Amino acid sequence: MSESEGLLGLLSYEVDPLRYDYPRLEPGEVTGMVGDRIPRGCRVLELGCGTGSFLDLLRTHRGADVVGVEPNAERAQAARSRGHSVITGYYDETSAAELGLFDVILFADVLEHMPHPGPVLRLASQWLAPGGCVVASIPNVAHWTIRLSLLRGEFTYAPFGLMDATHLRWFTAQSTRQLFTAAGFKSIALDWSSGAGLGCYQNFPLGVMRTYGLRQRTVRRLVRRWPSVFGFQHIVTASVAPD
Numbered sequence: 437m438s439e440s441e442g443l444l445g446l447l448s449y450e451v452d453p454l455r456y457d458y459p460r461l462e463p464g465e466v467t468g469m470v471g472d473r474i475p476r477g478c479r480v481l482e483l484g485c486g487t488g489s490f491l492d493l494l495r496t497h498r499g500a501d502v503v504g505v506e507p508n509a510e511r512a513q514a515a516r517s518r519g520h521s522v523i524t525g526y527y528d529e530t531s532a533a534e535l536g537l538f539d540v541i542l543f544a545d546v547l548e549h550m551p552h553p554g555p556v557l558r559l560a561s562q563w564l565a566p567g568g569c570v571v572a573s574i575p576n577v578a579h580w581t582i583r584l585s586l587l588r589g590e591f592t593y594a595p596f597g598l599m600d601a602t603h604l605r606w607f608t609a610q611s612t613r614q615l616f617t618a619a620g621f622k623s624i625a626l627d628w629s630s631g632a633g634l635g636c637y638q639n640f641p642l643g644v645m646r647t648y649g650l651r652q653r654t655v656r657r658l659v660r661r662w663p664s665v666f667g668f669q670h671i672v673t674a675s676v677a678p679d
Contacts, residue, residue, distance in 0.1 A: 446593045446601040453510050455596055456545070458489045461497055464656055466573045466629045469671045470544060473571045474498045478539035481505070483527050483556070484546035488515025495520075503535060527556060537565040543572040545669070547615070548603045557619035561676050569675040570621070576628065576667050577606035581636050583665070597634075598668070609663065612670045621674040630655040631668025 443451065461471040467490070474480060477499045485491055485504030494500040504522040506512040512524040523531055541560040547553040560570055575598045582598060585591060593601035607615070609626060616624045631637075632652035658666040 443593075443601045447595060451595045451601070453508060456486050456489075458493060461493055464630050464632070464652055466544070466669050466671065467493065469627060469629055470542070470571055470573055471498060473569075473671075473673050474500055474540055474542075477501075479503075479537075479565070480540045480542055481535060481538040482542040482544065483560070484543065484549065485515055485520070485522060486511045488518045488520045488522065490542075490544050491515065491520050492518055500540075503538075505531065505535075527559065529559065532559055532563050535563070537563055537568070539565050539568045541568070541570050543570065543574075545573050545575070547572060547574055548600075548605045548607065551604050553605060554615060554619050557616065557621075561620050564676065567675075567677075569673055570616075572670075572672040572674070573629070574607050574612055574670045574672065575600075575603070576608065576664070576670055578608045578664050579631075579668060580665050581634070607670065609667075609670060612672060616672065616674045621676055622678040623675045625673045626663075627671045628659050628663045628667025629669045629671060630659050630666075632656070634668070 458467050461468045471493060474494055478501070480494055480500045480502045482491055482502065482504045485506045488504060491502040491504055495502050502520060504515050504520055505527050506515060506522055506524060507526055509524050512522050515522045525531060541564065550556060557570065564570070577598070579598055593599050595601065612626065613624055630652055632648065632655040637651055637655060655666065
């Protein structure tokens, strides 16, 4: 079954399997915030690496030794065409043993697509090098735009973003912490991206601001004040060793 066939009744049009691409490490947004959590020159495994665009950024800007795992054959081939070492398939006991230890295991907008994210996180925790960590970005289902839609009685799926129709799990800050704690992580740090480029901020009142930078700084202030409401994505850094 193709991805679009699996979305029958959720979307009225086909989705591009290569739709997710990350052009740069943008400060205050998921790419920049995740990139800041990757130590220079470390060994990184990205699970659900897609077309390899994030691997490109980490290799170029962080000097990382990168490896990917991607279940979709078309996306995996796209990543390999960029010169990355990518396994087509899933991260399980066999592939984990084959790949070995990593300084960082990255889940960039991946856990929400998994029917059972907990066991995969637990497995990843067992293959971290000493001092290593898991870094993850996870959409915030408690974002104000979703709250407002629910008040209107709406829950409309989209081809990407917070309401991506391929999401199988939905996370608040509390349930994110619960997920990582249950998977055996002892140190769990959360931050939130702003999502200042969202369409909802192109309208009044923030839409009247002249520059994107000013709009982003304003949204970041709102995120710091009310993270569970204005945070676009949970940015998680977790390790099995306590602080």
